[in-house]
Amino acid sequence: MVSWGELVVIGVALVFIGMLLIFVGTFFAATEKGGKVEGGGVLVIGPIPIIFGTSPWIALLLALIALAIMVIAFLLSSRLSP
Secondary structure (H helix, E strand, C coil), X not given: CCCHHHHHHHHHHHHHHHHHHHHHHHHHHHXXXXXXXXXXXXXXXXXXXXXXXXXXXXXXXXXXXXXXXXHHHHHHHHHHCC
């Protein structure tokens, strides 16, 4: 079984990897001529997700990702509760 200390290290490492991927993606998007960049985000306030994006495709993709994360969080919280 994984200890809490190892989970913290894994979480911090994932955050730094995510920041690195954002930096590299932004760099390549800025240097590409004539490229199309799309983006969006999900803001969850309580049980209500607010989804925004530059195109309907991105908004749909983010909605599916948000739904998957909410299901995983629910499953983990129900499994970890006493």
